[in-house]
Amino acid sequence: MAKQLKPETLCVQAGWTPKKGEPRVLPIYQSTTFKYETSEQMARLFDLEENGYFYTRLQNPTNDAVAAKIAALEGGVAAMLTSSGQSANFYAIFNICQAGDHFVCSSTIYGGTFNLFGVTMKKLGIEVTFVNPDAPEEEISAAFRPNTKALFGETISNPTLEVLDIEKFARIAHSHGVPLIVDNTFPTPINCRPFEWGADIVVHSTTKYMDGHATSVGGAIVDSGNFNWDAYADKFPGLCTPDESYHGLTYTKAFGKMAYITKATAQLMRDLGSIQSPQNAFLLNIGLETLHLRMPQHCKNAQAVAEYLSKNDKVAWVNYCGLPGDKYHELAQKYMPNGSCGVVTFGLKGGREVAIKFMDSLKLAAIVTHVADARTCVLHPASHTHRQLSDEQLMEAGVRPDLIRFSVGIENADDIIADIEQALNA
Numbered sequence: 523m524a525k526q527l528k529p530e531t532l533c534v535q536a537g538w539t540p541k542k543g544e545p546r547v548l549p550i551y552q553s554t555t556f557k558y559e560t561s562e563q564m565a566r567l568f569d570l571e572e573n574g575y576f577y578t579r580l581q582n583p584t585n586d587a588v589a590a591k592i593a594a595l596e597g598g599v600a601a602m603l604t605s606s607g608q609s610a611n612f613y614a615i616f617n618i619c620q621a622g623d624h625f626v627c628s629s630t631i632y633g634g635t636f637n638l639f640g641v642t643m644k645k646l647g648i649e650v651t652f653v654n655p656d657a658p659e660e661e662i663s664a665a666f667r668p669n670t671k672a673l674f675g676e677t678i679s680n681p682t683l684e685v686l687d688i689e690k691f692a693r694i695a696h697s698h699g700v701p702l703i704v705d706n707t708f709p710t711p712i713n714c715r716p717f718e719w720g721a722d723i724v725v726h727s728t729t730k731y732m733d734g735h736a737t738s739v740g741g742a743i744v745d746s747g748n749f750n751w752d753a754y755a756d757k758f759p760g761l762c763t764p765d766e767s768y769h770g771l772t773y774t775k776a777f778g779k780m781a782y783i784t785k786a787t788a789q790l791m792r793d794l795g796s797i798q799s800p801q802n803a804f805l806l807n808i809g810l811e812t813l814h815l816r817m818p819q820h821c822k823n824a825q826a827v828a829e830y831l832s833k834n835d836k837v838a839w840v841n842y843c844g845l846p847g848d849k850y851h852e853l854a855q856k857y858m859p860n861g862s863c864g865v866v867t868f869g870l871k872g873g874r875e876v877a878i879k880f881m882d883s884l885k886l887a888a889i890v891t892h893v894a895d896a897r898t899c900v901l902h903p904a905s906h907t908h909r910q911l912s913d914e915q916l917m918e919a920g921v922r923p924d925l926i927r928f929s930v931g932i933e934n935a936d937d938i939i940a941d942i943e944q945a946l947n948a
């Protein structure tokens with residue numbers, strides 16, 4: 523579908539374009555396998571000489587249609603769905619890093635990604651250096667080594683809500699001849715398209731706003747097609763030299779701008795198999811059809827909640843980049859002029875104990891691990907996702923012990939604020 527269509531139209535229409543007599547709605551291709559007429563036809567698929575479906579672990583038409591919609595929304599050349607945001611982040615790095623390699627990553631990222639990169643990938647021989655994303659360019663540059671293969675950051679970090687200076691990160695990455703990978707889960711392409719600011723690869727936990735209804739865990743990797751792998755062929759042998767598992771095919775030569783995603787699909791998905799089920803991709807697509815309607819409502823409600831909290835004298839502090847006094851207000855205005863996301867964090871006077879009492883008193887907002895769906899929900903990282911950390915370790919991770927993560931839904935803002943008010947008074 524033409525890229526010049528507006529995001530609202532892409533949300534509704536991109537990806538699935540039925541031909542005569544085909545279903546108007548994207549069908550669920552609930553089939554592991556696909557039929558061919560001759561042995562030769564199928565052999566060509568196995569050699570990547572022809573595009574086509576043969577086994578759902580590699581590709582499935584439902585998944586591909588949804589991936590194409592996400593690629594169109596981000597302004598990329600291709601995308602691949604994964605079973606979760608975790609697998610998207612793992613594949614995004616593992617597609618260009620192997621044992622002995624290194625990458626640089628913002629320290630303010632989602633806790634699950636922090637663990638994946640810092641602990642689990644280390645066991646595979648891939649090392650990461652975490653950097654303060656707000657540090658000067660020279661300081662971040664100093665973390666690069668000859669074997670560094672990527673720079674990684676989150677547009678808006680979960681749960682600390684720090685806004686990434688994408689242009690700065692892109693400059694640093696490119697000056698070292700490596701791609702910038704950005705996790706764009708919180709703003710979604712409705713509010714920010716990192717490729718327009720120099721990012722090369724975008725990853726998503728589609729579990730959050732993209733699905734939007736908390737029905738399906740999923741992820742996506744999107745390739746801008748802009749990074750010139752061949753210009754740094756010695757750094758990226760996996761893309762620029764023959765793959766023995768495909769009869770010596772070289773991805774950049776055979777697939778050009780699609781090299782990165784083709785390798786991720788044909789090699790990583792083939793071997794590791796973290797596919798999204800076609801059923802979940804179908805549900806994700808229904809979510810995407812209203813993403814452009816939901817995001818502005820999340821932002822409008824979150825702004826109202828943040829403004830209410832910032833004026834309440836029981837509240838110690840509020841983080842929301844939509845507030846004019848927020849540390850990241852200016853960066854947010856630059857990268858997300860139409861709004862950021864629906865997540866607000868704050869602390870109450872009295873700290874941790876008061877936070878727990880407040881949460882237990884909420885009626886409309888539910889205590890759940892999830893974030894970023896239609897229903898307002900709340901989490902206390904120090905008691906839940908980060909409960910194994912001491913107060914000191916929490917501060918190191920940028921998570922204050924009193925931090926309440928409040929994910930504002932798309933209900934009426936007055937009702938959400940009334941719920942907060944009664945809980946603050948309880």
Ligand SMILES: *Cc1c(COP(=O)(O)O)cnc(C)c1O
Nearest residue numbers: 606607608632680707727729740
């Ligand atoms: C939730 C989340 C992830 C992990 O995604 P899952 O779908 O839960 O595996 C990664 N990055 C960010 C920013 C997230 O919020």
